[in-house]
Amino acid sequence: MQKPEGQILKDYDLRTTTSRSAILRLFLKNSFALSYSDIEREIAATFDRVTVYRTLKTFLDKGVIHKVLDDEGSLKYALCSDPCSTHEHHHEHVHFKCTKCGHTSCLDEVTIPPVRLPEGYTADEVNLLIQGVCGKCQ
Numbered sequence: 001m002q003k004p005e006g007q008i009l010k011d012y013d014l015r016t017t018t019s020r021s022a023i024l025r026l027f028l029k030n031s032f033a034l035s036y037s038d039i040e041r042e043i044a045a046t047f048d049r050v051t052v053y054r055t056l057k058t059f060l061d062k063g064v065i066h067k068v069l070d071d072e073g074s075l076k077y078a079l080c081s082d083p084c085s086t087h088e089h090h091h092e093h094v095h096f097k098c099t100k101c102g103h104t105s106c107l108d109e110v111t112i113p114p115v116r117l118p119e120g121y122t123a124d125e126v127n128l129l130i131q132g133v134c135g136k137c138q
């Protein structure tokens with residue numbers, strides 16, 4: 001069972017605001033990653049751009065959500081399932097893009113194997129996207 005959004009905000013030491021609750025609810029409702037326009041489509045009537053951007057940034061900084069890159073080149077966001085904290089995201093899992101339903105989701109249990117970089121290179125973020133057909137569309 002997912003925790004209600006009010007509890008999640010509390011766990012992350014975030015004050016509950018209507019925009020935070022609404023955006024968090026969207027993530028809880030959908031099991032796949034959401035792009036900015038997905039979010040905007042759902043709540044643009046209620047909140048302005050700046051509020052949405054600011055809320056997403058807060059969630060990213062706090063470790064509530066993480067970035068997901070997919071083949072469209074657009075940035076998407078998904079909930080962090082492991083306890084992530086401010087500026088520290090601990091999970092390095094595979095993302096899966098389904099070519100049938102078009103959804104990109106986190107495969108939390110599938111970890112990205114360690115990649116050895118050439119000397120002088122440091123990685124800040126690791127993203128691995130696998131494309132194919134998801135379990136629901138199979």
Ligand SMILES: [Zn+2]
Pocket residue numbers: 063064065066080081084088089090091
């Ligand atoms: Zn995270």
Ligand SMILES: [Zn+2]
Pocket residue numbers: 098099100101102103133134135136137
């Ligand atoms: Zn699918």
Ligand SMILES: [Zn+2]
Pocket residue numbers: 066068078093094095105106107
């Ligand atoms: Zn993910």
